[in-house]
Amino acid sequence: MIFRTVISACAIVLLPAIALADPTGSYKVAGTSEDGSKYQGTVKVLRSGSTYVVDWMIGKDESVGTGIGAKFSGNSFEMGPASDKDTAISVGYVSKENFGIAMYFEQPDGSWQGVWTYGGSEKVASETWTRQ
Template identity: 90%
Template sequence: MIFRTIISACAFVLLPAIAFADPTGSYKVAGTSEDGSKYQGTVKVLRNGETYIVDWMIGKNESIGTGLGAKFSGDRFEMGPASDEDTAISVGYVSKENFGIAMYFEQPDGSWQGVWTYGGSEKVASEIWTRE
């Protein structure tokens, strides 16, 4: 009985540190552009066979991307078909004016933090996705 109580208590304490995985869902987005300006919006991530569809809405501007997933396995990342175990996602995207790449990693609190850039840029911008 005491052993079960200790195990249950340990699981409860460790629970906040366990990642939620699976990047699919709807998120609020907060970011900083390469020029330092702040922005907010939404992003939806859907699984599409072995890839992801990523659809951002920042103000009235929409960007659409295709993503590839990865998960941490032991001491390395394992890449493969999109999975509900993915803890990283890499996205190529297009917007009205340009194209770009982005990479996101799941954080212990369940948010996804990443960086992005667009074609021809010399700078990197940042973004955080928080589940709605």
């Protein structure tokens, strides 16, 4: 009886992690720019063929990106077409002022944490996506 309870508890704990692997969806964004200033906004991630479309709204500023995914397989990352099993996403983006790159990894709580920079910068900034 105790064994069955432990197995059931483990299954309940693991199911949310498995279900959340897909990076598509709508998120609240909280970040820190390279100059240390804080910002908030939203981001939407959609799968489009073998890639992702990533659309940020920070205040009145929009940035749009194209992403590729990856998932941990054995002892390494497996990169390839966008998949609902992806636990990492790499994005190139453009905004009205610049272009840049970003990389995000799924966290155990279902959020996505990442870093980003823009063209010509020598610094890295951070960002967290929390599902809405």
